[in-house]
Amino acid sequence: MNTEALKELLYKIADDQLILGHRNSEWTGFGPLLEEDIAFSSMAQDKVGQSWQFYKILNELGESDPDTVAFMRNADQFHNCQFVELPNGEYDFSLIRHFLFDTAELIRFTMLADSTYEPISQLAKKIRGEVKYHTMHANIWIKQLGSATPESIQRLQDSLNQAMPYALGIFEPSPFEDDLISSGTFVGEKALESEWKKQIKEIIDQTELDLPDMDSLTPAFGGRSGNHTEHLQPLLDEMSEVFRVDPTADW
Amino acid sequence: MDEVKDPEIPVLSLNDLGVITGIDIEKSGRVVVNMTPTFAGCPAMDVMKSDVEDVLKKNGIENFFVNLSFETQWNSNMISEQGRAALKKFGLAPPPKHNLIVDIDLIEHAKCPNCDSENTEMKTPFGPALCRSIHYCHDCQQAFEQFKPL
Numbered sequence: 001m002n003t004e005a006l007k008e009l010l011y012k013i014a015d016d017q018l019i020l021g022h023r024n025s026e027w028t029g030f031g032p033l034l035e036e037d038i039a040f041s042s043m044a045q046d047k048v049g050q051s052w053q054f055y056k057i058l059n060e061l062g063e064s065d066p067d068t069v070a071f072m073r074n075a076d077q078f079h080n081c082q083f084v085e086l087p088n089g090e091y092d093f094s095l096i097r098h099f100l101f102d103t104a105e106l107i108r109f110t111m112l113a114d115s116t117y118e119p120i121s122q123l124a125k126k127i128r129g130e131v132k133y134h135t136m137h138a139n140i141w142i143k144q145l146g147s148a149t150p151e152s153i154q155r156l157q158d159s160l161n162q163a164m165p166y167a168l169g170i171f172e173p174s175p176f177e178d179d180l181i182s183s184g185t186f187v188g189e190k191a192l193e194s195e196w197k198k199q200i201k202e203i204i205d206q207t208e209l210d211l212p213d214m215d216s217l218t219p220a221f222g223g224r225s226g227n228h229t230e231h232l233q234p235l236l237d238e239m240s241e242v243f244r245v246d247p248t249a250d251w
Numbered sequence: 252m253d254e255v256k257d258p259e260i261p262v263l264s265l266n267d268l269g270v271i272t273g274i275d276i277e278k279s280g281r282v283v284v285n286m287t288p289t290f291a292g293c294p295a296m297d298v299m300k301s302d303v304e305d306v307l308k309k310n311g312i313e314n315f316f317v318n319l320s321f322e323t324q325w326n327s328n329m330i331s332e333q334g335r336a337a338l339k340k341f342g343l344a345p346p347p348k349h350n351l352i353v354d355i356d357l358i359e360h361a362k363c364p365n366c367d368s369e370n371t372e373m374k375t376p377f378g379p380a381l382c383r384s385i386h387y388c389h390d391c392q393q394a395f396e397q398f399k400p401l
Contacts, residue, residue: 035375035385042377049292053321122321127291129326129353129401133376136355 002183005176006117007061008079009186012174012224013108014054015080018070019232020101021047022239023088032091039137040094046130053127057119071240072247075233076226083166083220085232092155093163095145099138099203100167104196106131111192116184139203146207153208160204164212168219171196252284255302258295259380260398262337265299269329272322282307282315287325289401290381326351327401339364343383344397353400361397363388371395 024044031037055066063069083101088094109131112124145152171193180186197214204211222228252271257263265271265286273285284303288296300317307315327346330338335345344364349357359373361384368390376399378385383396 035377038379039375039377042381045294045381046290046292049290049294053291119321122324123291126288126321126324130290130292130381132353133358133399136358137376140355 002176002179003061005179007058008174008176009180010054010058012079014051015078016084017047017051019080020084021051022235026088043134050127053123071243075228075236079224081169081223082229083169085229085235086166087231093159095141096156096159096163099142100163100200102131102134102138103199104170106135107195108192111187115186142203143206146209157209160209161212165217166220168217169221169223172221172224254306258298260341262341263334267331267334267337270325280314282312284317286317286319287321287323289325293381338398344395346398346400349400357400358384361386363391364395365393366391
């Protein structure tokens with residue numbers, strides 16, 4: 001297996017989990033209901049923990065230790081999609097992102113459970129059960145608020161329209177797409193995207209919301225190769241502030 | 252391993268929790284304890300690992316290795332009957348056994364650990380720890396937590 005291809009795959013998954021995990025944690029203390037505060041905080045804990053497990057696999061492939069990788073890189077060294085770095089906005093945007101991203105993530109881990117690369121398949125088998133709770137949570141709220149009041153429907157619709165080009169950016173193809181597919185490591189972004197479109201439609205069709213015409217949108221690509229929005233660096237500065245005071249400190 | 256308890260659920264031993272997936276004694280005499288995390292992000296795993304190391308030392312075993320890996324993936328069916336009884340006594344509804352497909356119906360219908368009623372409602376799938384959800388019993392009118400099926 002091409003190690004560079006493997007690392008690229010692992011980095012983008014780990015960075016997505018870490019950055020969205022951090023964004024979710026920003027809801028701690030600010031959730032619209034106590035239950036939602038706990039939900040976003042719990043999903044943050046899951047996602048950051050999952051990123052750590054992927055960084056550990058990278059560490060075994062020769063990359064630095066997970067803390068160094070998580071806290072000492074700058075924005076242009078991150079491989080997350082731009083979608084996860086966008087600010088939380090209001091609750092409607094966070095909910096739409098949670099739904100669109102986590103649906104893709106659950107499909108990705110379900111696909112990776114069959115990976116020929118054993119460390120990834122073992123971890124994916126574990127994580128898909130955890131992420132199932134995230135999509136169940138997202139689906140409940142999208143279905144409820146997507147059919148509730150004119151205001152809730154309008155807010156979700158506006159967020160959905162705003163989020164969609166970024167959501168399509170999740171599936172930015174890797175330069176190693178053919179290697180990953182032919183080696184059986186991962187079935188590829190195209191296969192993932194097409195299953196994702198099917199699954200989000202299933203939920204959106206049960207609401208008053210309309211899916212934007214995805215074919216007419218330009219996906220927000222660039223994140224996978226280190227091109228980010230202005231929002232990522234401030235997030236990293238805040239996330240790593242304590243660690244960078246003394247990177248050698250023993251916690 | 253019966254002596255080592257889950258730090259967040261002190262009535263549950265690691266054997267009953269199902270996270271000890273094997274103990275090997277190698278030809279060299281080294282004892283290898285294989286463990287698997289309940290949740291990838293569970294902050295208690297490191298504590299459990301060091302508790303296992305302490306118990307091995309306390310029992311005179313000096314040459315050991317505690318191997319934390321995902322080779323066997325934990326699921327909640329791996330909690331023993333004794334563990335389920337301990338959870339219930341502790342006030343946590345034990346996770347329902349499942350066929351590895353956890354859906355909304357399965358997590359919504361928890362049995363109240365206080366009065367055994369099934370007239371309950373899930374309030375949120377996320378609770379005070381990654382492994383717990385929050386429910387409400389309409390019969391005894393108490394909120395309770397369930398160890399999540401996974």
